[in-house]
Amino acid sequence: ETGVTQSPTHLIKTRGQQVTLRCSSQSGHNTVSWYQQALGQGPQFIFQYYREEENGRGNFPPRFSGLQFPNYSSELNVNALELDDSALYLCASSFNVGGLPQETQYFGPGTRLLVL
Amino acid sequence: KQEVTQIPAALSVPEGENLVLNCSFTDSAIYNLQWFRQDPGKGLTSLLLIQSSQREQTSGRLNASLDKSSGRSTLYIAASQPGDSATYLCAVNRVRWSGYSTLTFGKGTMLLVSP
Numbered sequence: 001e002t003g004v005t006q007s008p009t010h011l012i013k014t015r016g017q018q019v020t021l022r023c024s025s026q027s028g029h030n031t032v033s034w035y036q037q038a039l040g041q042g043p044q045f046i047f048q049y050y051r052e053e054e055n056g057r058g059n060f061p062p063r064f065s066g067l068q069f070p071n072y073s074s075e076l077n078v079n080a081l082e083l084d085d086s087a088l089y090l091c092a093s094s095f096n097v098g099g100l101p102q103e104t105q106y107f108g109p110g111t112r113l114l115v116l
Numbered sequence: 117k118q119e120v121t122q123i124p125a126a127l128s129v130p131e132g133e134n135l136v137l138n139c140s141f142t143d144s145a146i147y148n149l150q151w152f153r154q155d156p157g158k159g160l161t162s163l164l165l166i167q168s169s170q171r172e173q174t175s176g177r178l179n180a181s182l183d184k185s186s187g188r189s190t191l192y193i194a195a196s197q198p199g200d201s202a203t204y205l206c207a208v209n210r211v212r213w214s215g216y217s218t219l220t221f222g223k224g225t226m227l228l229v230s231p
Contacts, residue, residue, distance in 0.1 A: 042205055042221030056216035090159055100217055107160040
């Protein structure tokens with residue numbers, strides 16, 4: 001198992017609500033990336049935080065936002081939830097230099113979000 | 117836009133067979149390529165990472181090759197076992213112009229190894 005943890009493991013929300021997902025990175029890692037994985041699909045890149053700043057973003061609307069804290073843990077916030085936001089949300093941590101990974105990314109177990 | 121395709125989408129084999137999973141990508145300007153394993157409802161486990169300058173990597177019964185110029189990678193699993201049953205994902209790591217890298221994944225190959 002990796003040292004990356006995520007909470008909660010499962011979550012049920014209704015349309016229009018807001019949700020916060022949490023990720024603790026592996027010790028020594030300074031970068032966290034978030035991915036959304038719909039059923040039967042590969043993970044899609046949402047955004048990446050490097051040394052507490054967002055340094056890259058995929059094709060997701062602004063209602064997807066995040067934070068990285070001084071201990072390099074991270075949060076993913078989603079406002080105004082839609083049915084299509086139902087997915088497995090994965091975070092991955094890595095040690096980056098100048099924004100580039102020096103080794104493989106380590107993934108957490110994910111948070112399964114269901115929007116009704 | 118980088119696109120990653122994995123073939124086949126699903127594979128069912130008897131225990132002991134050697135098998136090959138295929139991955140192709142459209143943009144050869146990659147930083148590295150990784151193969152992951154995903155068990156149902158779980159996160160991703162990294163199996164092999166091949167840097168863009170490398171041709172192959174091996175770990176136990178797994179061997180991954182990379183042909184960057186043709187945009188292809190293969191994952192070879194020798195002497196398959198029921199415990200190998202999982203979805204295998206290929207992901208290419210690309211460096212963006214602003215200096216960060218992202219993984220672009222294929223949809224995966226779902227492997228079932230029967231005893």
